[in-house]
Structures are given as structure tokens and as C-alpha cells.
Amino acid sequence: xxxxxxxxxxxxxxxxxxxxxxxxxxxxxxxxxxxxxxxxxxxxxxxxxxxxxxxxxxxxxxxxxxxxxxxxxxxxxxxxxxxxxxxxxxxxxxxxxxxxxxxxxxxxxxxxxxxxxxxxxxxxxxxxxxxxxxxxxxxxxxxxxxxxxxxxxxxx
Numbered sequence: 001x002x003x004x005x006x007x008x009x010x011x012x013x014x015x016x017x018x019x020x021x022x023x024x025x026x027x028x029x030x031x032x033x034x035x036x037x038x039x040x041x042x043x044x045x046x047x048x049x050x051x052x053x054x055x056x057x058x059x060x061x062x063x064x065x066x067x068x069x070x071x072x073x074x075x076x077x078x079x080x081x082x083x084x085x086x087x088x089x090x091x092x093x094x095x096x097x098x099x100x101x102x103x104x105x106x107x108x109x110x111x112x113x114x115x116x117x118x119x120x121x122x123x124x125x126x127x128x129x130x131x132x133x134x135x136x137x138x139x140x141x142x143x144x145x146x147x148x149x150x151x152x153x154x155x156x
Contacts, residue, residue, distance in 0.1 A: 038147075048080070056070045068083065095148050104138065109154075117130060
């Protein structure tokens with residue numbers, strides 16, 4: 001059940017930064033990991049290794065679930081995983097279907113966001129440029145399977 005805090009209307013853009021600065025659900029655990037399903041694990045592992053400037057910390061068949069996972073450790077203790085399944089569909093990602101819309105990686109500020117854009121350019125990764133909004137700034141791009149990704153910085 002979603003609880004609204006007294007005195008704050010979440011749809012009001014003026015309140016977005018206040019909401020971002022204090023936990024809206026303080027007793028709920030943080031996200032530990034995100035895993036995306038990819039069609040070509042070798043290609044995606046190379047691509048994400050370049051993007052993250054680090055190799056995976058785990059690369060194994062997961063015997064209980066019957067899939068393979070390759071996992072990267074991110075700053076702050078979060079994990080980002082790539083999964084392949086023996087009976088996977090061969091279609092491309094589409095954020096218009098029910099399920100995942102995109103994964104956003106946090107930047108401390110706009111300056112770090114600009115550094116990330118420069119890194120995308122170095123890697124030849126097509127992106128949409130920095131887009132500024134009242135709730136923050138972001139740059140959107142896609143992985144080899146078309147999975148929507150973003151670097152996001154809070155408003156200054």
C-alpha cells in the first residue's frame with residue numbers, strides 16, 4: 001500500500017526534490033540488485049564491462065533456477081546482473097510492454113553526468129544527450145539488446 005505523507009503532493013513538481021532528499025518509505029530495504037535478460041551473453045558481458053569499466057565478479061550457471069548469470073558489483077553495494085535462459089524468447093526489449101521500463105544509474109550531480117556522457121561518446125554508444133527536467137537531468141541510451149538505460153542526476 002502506498003502511503004502519502006501529510007502535506008506533500010507527489011504529483012507537484014515543486015515537491016520532487018523534497019521527496020528525493022528524505023526517504024518516502026524509510027523502513028523499506030534498498031534495491032540489492034537488478035538483473036536483465038540478454039540474448040547474447042558474451043556480447044553483453046563485453047559491452048557492460050566497457051560501460052562499467054570493470055569485469056564481472058560472478059559468472060556461473062545458476063542450478064536452482066536453471067539460468068546463467070553474470071554479475072557486476074557497483075559502487076554502494078548494488079549488483080547488476082545479466083541473465084540468459086535456455087528457453088528465452090529471441091525478441092528485443094520494448095519498454096512499452098508490461099515489465100521493465102528502464103534502469104537508471106545515479107550520478108551525484110550534473111558534472112558527473114557530463115563525464116558519463118563523455119564516456120558514452122568514447123565508447124561509441126549512441127545516446128539522446130542530456131535532458132533537463134524539474135526533477136533532475138538524465139541521458140538515455142540502450143544496450144545491445146535495446147534495453148533502455150539512463151544516467152540520472154538530481155536537480156542542482
